[in-house]
Amino acid sequence: MPLSIRTRLLLLVLSVMVPGVVAALWVSWQTWVEEQDALVRHLRDNTRALSMVVDKELSRRAGIARILSLSQILDTAPQVPPEDLATLALQSRRAMQGMAGWVELSTPDRVLFTTRPGSLGPTMAPPSLAAGVGLLPGATPSSLSGNARNATLAGSAPDAAATGAPVSPAVPPALGTLATPGAAGAPGAATNAGEAGPATLTTRATDPSRALVDKPVIGGLEPDPVDGQLRAALVQPVERNGRVLMNLSVTLLPQELQQIIDTQDMPDDWTATIMDAQGTVVARHPGGTAYAGRRSTDDLRLKMAEHDASVFESTTLDGQNVIGYFSTSPQGWTFLTAVPRKSLLGGRAKALQPIVFGSLLLILAGLGGALWISRRISGPIHELTTIANKLRAGEPVQAGATGMAECDEVALALEDASAAIRQGRGELERRVNEAIVRTREAEQRSSRTQRTAALGRLTGGVAHDFNNLLGVISNSAHLIQRSPHADSLAMPVGAIMRSVEVGSRLTQHLLRVSGRQPVRPQVLDMGVALGEMKELLATVLGKRMQLTLTVAPDTRTVQLDAAELELALINIALNARDATNGMGEIVLEARNAEPYERQDVGPGDYVVITFTDKGAGIPEDVQARVFEPFFTTKEVGKGTGLGLSQVLGFCVQAGGMARIASQPGHGTTVTLLLPASGSTPSVRPELITDPGTLAGASVLLVEDNEELNRVTASLLRSFSCQVVTAANAEEALKQFGSGAAFDVVLSDVVMPGGMDGQALARELRRRRPGLPVVLISGYSTALTAESIFPVLRKPASPAQLLDALAKAMGRPMTTS
Numbered sequence: 001m002p003l004s005i006r007t008r009l010l011l012l013v014l015s016v017m018v019p020g021v022v023a024a025l026w027v028s029w030q031t032w033v034e035e036q037d038a039l040v041r042h043l044r045d046n047t048r049a050l051s052m053v054v055d056k057e058l059s060r061r062a063g064i065a066r067i068l069s070l071s072q073i074l075d076t077a078p079q080v081p082p083e084d085l086a087t088l089a090l091q092s093r094r095a096m097q098g099m100a101g102w103v104e105l106s107t108p109d110r111v112l113f114t115t116r117p118g119s120l121g122p123t124m125a126p127p128s129l130a131a132g133v134g135l136l137p138g139a140t141p142s143s144l145s146g147n148a149r150n151a152t153l154a155g156s157a158p159d160a161a162a163t164g165a166p167v168s169p170a171v172p173p174a175l176g177t178l179a180t181p182g183a184a185g186a187p188g189a190a191t192n193a194g195e196a197g198p199a200t201l202t203t204r205a206t207d208p209s210r211a212l213v214d215k216p217v218i219g220g221l222e223p224d225p226v227d228g229q230l231r232a233a234l235v236q237p238v239e240r241n242g243r244v245l246m247n248l249s250v251t252l253l254p255q256e257l258q259q260i261i262d263t264q265d266m267p268d269d270w271t272a273t274i275m276d277a278q279g280t281v282v283a284r285h286p287g288g289t290a291y292a293g294r295r296s297t298d299d300l301r302l303k304m305a306e307h308d309a310s311v312f313e314s315t316t317l318d319g320q321n322v323i324g325y326f327s328t329s330p331q332g333w334t335f336l337t338a339v340p341r342k343s344l345l346g347g348r349a350k351a352l353q354p355i356v357f358g359s360l361l362l363i364l365a366g367l368g369g370a371l372w373i374s375r376r377i378s379g380p381i382h383e384l385t386t387i388a389n390k391l392r393a394g395e396p397v398q399a400g401a402t403g404m405a406e407c408d409e410v411a412l413a414l415e416d417a418s419a420a421i422r423q424g425r426g427e428l429e430r431r432v433n434e435a436i437v438r439t440r441e442a443e444q445r446s447s448r449t450q451r452t453a454a455l456g457r458l459t460g461g462v463a464h465d466f467n468n469l470l471g472v473i474s475n476s477a478h479l480i481q482r483s484p485h486a487d488s489l490a491m492p493v494g495a496i497m498r499s500v501e502v503g504s505r506l507t508q509h510l511l512r513v514s515g516r517q518p519v520r521p522q523v524l525d526m527g528v529a530l531g532e533m534k535e536l537l538a539t540v541l542g543k544r545m546q547l548t549l550t551v552a553p554d555t556r557t558v559q560l561d562a563a564e565l566e567l568a569l570i571n572i573a574l575n576a577r578d579a580t581n582g583m584g585e586i587v588l589e590a591r592n593a594e595p596y597e598r599q600d601v602g603p604g605d606y607v608v609i610t611f612t613d614k615g616a617g618i619p620e621d622v623q624a625r626v627f628e629p630f631f632t633t634k635e636v637g638k639g640t641g642l643g644l645s646q647v648l649g650f651c652v653q654a655g656g657m658a659r660i661a662s663q664p665g666h667g668t669t670v671t672l673l674l675p676a677s678g679s680t681p682s683v684r685p686e687l688i689t690d691p692g693t694l695a696g697a698s699v700l701l702v703e704d705n706e707e708l709n710r711v712t713a714s715l716l717r718s719f720s721c722q723v724v725t726a727a728n729a730e731e732a733l734k735q736f737g738s739g740a741a742f743d744v745v746l747s748d749v750v751m752p753g754g755m756d757g758q759a760l761a762r763e764l765r766r767r768r769p770g771l772p773v774v775l776i777s778g779y780s781t782a783l784t785a786e787s788i789f790p791v792l793r794k795p796a797s798p799a800q801l802l803d804a805l806a807k808a809m810g811r812p813m814t815t816s
Contacts, residue, residue, distance in 0.1 A: 009370040009371075009373060009377075010367060010370050010371070012370070013363075013366040013367055013369075013370045014363070014366075014367075016366075017359075017362055017363050017366050018363070021355075021359035021362070021363070024355050024359065025355060025359075028355055039339065040311055040323075040325060043311075043324055043325040043337045043338070043339065044309075044311075044325045044327075046264070046266075046272070046337045047309075047324075047325050047326060047327045047335050047336060047337045048327055049264075050260070050261070050264065050272065050274070050335045050337065051327050051329055051335040053260050054257060054260060054274060054329075054333065054335060055329050055331070057252075057256065057257070057260065058218060058234065058252070058329075058331060058333070060099075061099070061101070061234050061250040061252060062216060062218075062234050062236070062250075064092075064095045064096065064103070064250055065103075065216070065234050065235075065236035065248050065249070065250045066216070066236055067095070068088065068091065068092055068095065068103065068236075068248055069236045069237070069238045069239075069248045071088055071091070073085075073087060073088045074088070074238050074240070074245075074246070075240065077238060077240055077245040077246055078107060078245050078246065080112065085105070085112055085113045086113075088105070088113065089103075089105075089113040089114075089115060092113075092115050093115045096115060096250075099256065100253045100255060100256050101231065101250060101251035101252055101253050101256070102114055102115040102116040102117065102250075102251050103115045103248065103249070103250050103251075104116070104233075104248070104249045104251070105238075105246055105247070105248050105249075106246065106247050106249070107212075107245070107246050107247075108211055108212060112246070116226065212237065212244045212245075212246070212247055213235050213237050213244070213247060214237055214244055215237065216234065216235065216236050216237070217234070217235045218232065218233075218234050218235075218276075218277070218331045218332065218333070219232055219233045219234070219235060219276075220232060220276035220277055220278045220280055221254065221276050221280045221281075221282050221292065221293060223293075224251075229253075230253075230254055230289075230292050230293050231251045231252065231253050231254070232251065232252045232254075232276060232282065233249045233250065233251050233252070234249065234250045234251075234252065235247050235248070235249050236248045236249075236250075254282050254283050254289045254292040255289060257274050257282050257283035258283040258284075258288055258289050258292075260274075260283070261274065261283050261284070261285045262285065262288075264285070266285055266337075267339075268286065269339065269340050269343060270285070270337065270338065270339050271284070271285065271286070271316055271320075271322055271324065271336075271337070271338040271339075272284065272285040272335075272336070272337050272338075273285075273291075273296075273335070273336050274333065274334075274335055275296055275333065275334045275335075275336075276332070276333055276334075277331075277332030277333060277334075278295075279295055279296040279300070279301040279304065279334070280293060280294070280295055280296075281293065281294045281295070281296065281317070282333075287318070291317060294317055296317070297314055297315060297316075297317070299314055299315075300312060300314045300326075303326075304326060304328060304334055307328075308327070308328045309325070309326065309327040309328065310325070310326065311323070311324070311325050312324055312325070312326060312336075312338075313341070314338075316338070320340055321340065321341045321342070322338035322339060322340055322341060323338060323339060323341050324336050324337055324338025324339065325337060325338075377404065380404040380407035381407070383400075383407065383411075384407055384410055384411060384414070387399065387411055387414050388414060397411075397414055397415045397417075398415075399411035399412045399414065399415045466503065466778070467777075467778025467793075467794035467795060468705045468707075468708050468778065468794065470500050470503050470778075470794065470795040471705075471708045471711075471712070471778075471794045471795040471796070472705075472707045472708045472711050473496060473499075473500055473795075474497070474500045474795040474796075474797065475708070475711040475712050475714075475715045475795075475798075476711050477493050477496045477497050477500070478715060478797070478798045479711070479714055479715055479718060480493050500795055520561050520563075521559050521560050521561055521654075522559065522560075522561070522562060522681075523557050523558070523559050523677050523679045523680065523681045524557060524558050524559070524560065524562055524565070524681065525557055525680075525681050526551050526555045526557070526558065526590040526607065526609075527551040527555065527590075528681070529562060529565070530549055530551060530588065530590055530609075531549065531551075533565075533566050533569060534547060534549050534588075536566065536570070537569055537570065537573050537588070540570055540573045540574060540577070541573050541576070541577050541582075541586060542577060542582050544582050544583045545577065545580065545582060545583060545584055545585070545586055546584075546585045546586065547586045547588060548585065548586070548587050548588065549588045549589075550587070550588070550589045550590070551589070551590045551591075552589075552590065552591035552592065554592060555590050555591055555592055555607060556592055556605060556607055556676035556677065557676065557677045557679060557680060557681060558607050558654075558674045558675065558676060558677050559675075559677040559679065560650075560654045560674060561650075564650045564653075564654075565650070567646065567650070568646060568647045568650045568651075568672065569588075569609075569611065571643035571644065571646055571647055572611045572643075572644075572647060572670050573586070573611070574643060575643060575644065575670075576611065576613040576615065576668070579613055579615030579616060579617075579668060580613050580614065580615040584613065584614045584615070585613075585614060586611070586612070586613055587610075587611075587612040588609070588610070588611055588612075589608075589609070589610045589612075590607065590608070590609050590610075591607070591608055592605065592606075592607060592608070592676070593605070593606035593607060593608045593673060593676075594608075597671075597673065598673070600657065601656060601657050601673060602655070602675075604675055604676070605675070605676040606656060606673050606674060606675055606676055607673075607674050607675075607676050608671060608672070608673055608674075609671070609672040609674065610669055610670070610671050610672075611669070611670045611671075611672075612667060612668070612669040612670075613667050613668055613669075614666075614667040615667050615668060616664065616665065617662045617663050617664040617665055617666055617667055617668055618660070618662040618664070618668055619664060623660055623662060626644050626660055627644050627645055627647070627648040627658065627660075628645065629645040644658075644660075644670075647670070647672070651672055651673065651674065654674055654675065655674075655675045656672065656673045656674040656675055657673045658670070658671065658672055658673070659671040659673065692719075692720070693802070693806050693811045694716075694719050694720070694721050694802060694805060694806060694809075694811065695719070695720035695721070696720060696721075696722065697721050697722065697743045697744060697805070697809065698721075698722045698724070698740070698741060698742045698743045698744075699716055699721050699722065699723050699724070699742065699743065699744055699745070699746055699805070700724050700726065700732060700735060700736065700740075700742040700744075700745045700746070700747075701713055701716065701723055701724070701725045701726070701746050701747075702725075702726045702727075702728070702729065702731075702732040702745065702746070702747035702748060702751070702757065702760065703725070703727070703747075703748045704727055704728055704748060704750075704751045704752055705748075706727070709725050709727065710725075712746075713725050715798060715801075716746075716801075719798075719802065724740060724742070728751050728752055728753045728755075729747075729751060729753055729754075729755035729756070729757070729759065729760040729763075730753060730755070732745075732747070732760055732764075733760070733763065733764075736764060736767065736768075737767075742771070743772065743809060744771075744772040744773070744774065744805050744808055744809050745761070745764055745771065745772070745773045745774070746774050746776065746801075746805065747760055747761060747773065747774075747775055747776070748775075748776060748777060749775050749776070749777035749791070750777060757775050757777070758775070758789070761773040761775060761789050772805075772808035772809045772810075773789050773808065774789065774790050774791075774792065774804045774805055774808050775789050775790065775791045775792070776791070776792040776793075776794055776796060776801075777791065777792075777793070777794060778793065778794035778795075790804055790807070790808060792804050
């Protein structure tokens with residue numbers, strides 16, 4: 001349905017402003033969500049910090065209980081002398097200095113001593129107390145509190161200790177008689193803490209809470225049976241000879257944990273709570289210890305039972321809806337921090353209100369402006385419609401003022417519409433033709449790539465078959481040389497052998513051009529290697545170009561494939577010849593790299609080979625792409641764009657880098673940066689195997705080419721070998737399994753069937769470990785890949801064949 005300009009303007013305003021408003025709201029919402037996530041992380045961190053502080057406090061008391069329970073004083077339990085109990089009680093007081101709470105040693109039916117403030121315990125002060133014996137590590141009599149110090153010094157008279165008489169009232173009040181509630185010494189009783197009396201142990205009825213425990217336990221918050229004060233206890237069993245005899249308890253008061261929460265300096269509306277394993281509040285902010293002893297809400301306890309740590313939403317004990325985070329320690333105590341939900345929701349609403357109101361105002365203002373503008377546009381549009389109708393009718397168009405600059409421009413454009421249309425048609429045709437040309441170029445590049453790949457496959461296949469033919473010719477010629485009439489046939493046989501050598505080099509060059517030549521790194525002397533390549537490069541450059549070779553005397557050796565280096569220099573020479581139109585001077589230099597030339601390569605020493613021409617140079621924008629595969633500035637059909645890419649690939653594979661530097665009108669320099677080798681070119685002595693070395697050896701020959709199979713077998717038999725032939729891997733396995741004992745296996749690599757020579761060799765080795773195997777091939781991945789078997793290249797001379805077989809069999813070889 002067609003829409004008017006007014007409607008379109010309104011829709012435009014809405015389409016522009018509404019997404020912006022929605023985006024603003026979404027950003028605000030996301031910001032609030034991120035702030036909420038940050039708040040939850042803050043709650044989690046606060047909770048974990050609170051947990052760590054409280055765990056430290058609990059661990060401190062647990063350590064005190066553990067040390068006291070291991071005291072030698074209790075080795076005589078359950079019959080501990082009162083004076084030893086007095087010493088242990090004094091040690092307990094010192095250990096608890098600076099902490100609230102007390103230490104209590106009990107059995108199921110009585111309390112042996114307690115350090116509860118204001119309580120008396122039955123004990124004797126041992127004489128050694130004055131000398132500091134039995135104190136905790138680091139405690140001395142001078143560090144004791146007033147009462148304890150007086151008791152220690154005044155009650156340690158040697159005479160009293162010697163006679164065993166009870167200690168005088170100098171015994172600390174805290175070590176006086178402890179009675180059960182309602183007995184003397186309990187709250188409300190008439191016993192005075194300063195009264196002295198004989199040392200006796202007060203028994204009481206068995207208390208279920210005093211049952212012996214077999215491992216350390218942290219109890220929950222519960223009223224103290226003596227004074228009803230809320231406290232938690234860490235109970236440590238006193239075990240001797242595998243039996244639990246007593247409980248040693250260290251109490252923890254809610255006031256201490258409340259001090260920990262208060263030091264966190266939390267906001268007033270935040271809630272921080274410490275709860276025991278039963279979900280009972282121990283300390284809280286706000287409210288302090290007034291909330292101690294109250295149970296947490298049912299939903300929170302259920303949440304804590306399901307998770308050790310989690311975010312939660314609940315209602316506090318004072319009826320406030322909160323969101324928070326809790327964490328339960330390994331001891332079973334839970335710590336949580338929460339904030340009111342209304343603060344989060346309220347902040348979000350306050351943040352969104354101005355955005356919503358502002359967005360509505362903007363939308364209303366935009367709609368009003370769109371209505372006003374639409375009225376100013378409709379008139380000029382109608383005039384443009386009239387002009388367009390005239391143009392369609394072929395009438396002359398006179399562009400007049402419409403009252404709107406844009407419409408005036410449109411009117412002028414319509415006036416020139418016919419000419420513009422004709423020009424546009426011509427431009428369109430030109431661009432279509434350019435697109436067709438680019439498409440054809442892309443098709444040609446793709447075709448060249450496919451032809452290159454096909455050439456590689458074809459070259460490999462041809463090389464394989466051609467090498468088989470050369471092998472037949474070579475082996476036949478060597479058989480002729482061993483015949484009685486060899487002297488009369490020396491000249492034609494020599495020509496045949498030279499032709500075989502030329503043909504072998506030809507197949508190697510074909511494989512190298514097609515990328516099928518294996519990489520064979522060797523240590524090269526630059527002076528020798530480049531000197532040998534100079535003649536070939538001069539041939540490539542042509543007679544009208546002069547090649548100058550300079551190699552610095554101290555140039556280090558390099559370890560790389562000489563054939564790949566030769567191919568790289570040929571590619572550079574071809575480009576130089578094209579750049580100079582086949583005339584001029586070429587300078588080839590080799591030297592050690594300077595430090596500034598090694599900045600963008602790995603550490604170590606490098607050798608630099610530079611190839612400089614005096615051609616027209618390369619533009620700067622083209623230099624950045626010269627090493628790209630298939631990039632060429634030559635005409636279609638005159639360049640593949642693969643030359644310099646091979647140069648770069650060769651250098652990178654060798655561990656170096658290729659660079660190019662050129663100035664238009666001043667020539668081009670291609671630099672090869674190759675890693676130097678610390679080795680020197682080695683010349684290995686030529687080993688010649690005596691033909692009689694293999695006499696009597698049983699050889700399994702596997703070759704699918706019938707002629708080459710027959711000729712090679714005849715050649716081996718001429719060396720007095722016993723030869724059994726097979727045309728493929730399956731036939732070879734049958735021959736091997738027939739019971740024949742073969743000394744060595746000579747197998748082709750590429751063969752018909754489901755198993756090639758490599759697989760055959762591995763299977764034969766599996767059946768007979770240590771079996772000597774030699775592989776031979778004219779074209780295969782066996783020549784380029786790592787192999788555990790020696791691989792000969794077709795055609796192999798009899799000497800090479802004998803050497804390989806003798807070496808595989810461990811037969812002796814002589815040096816020429």
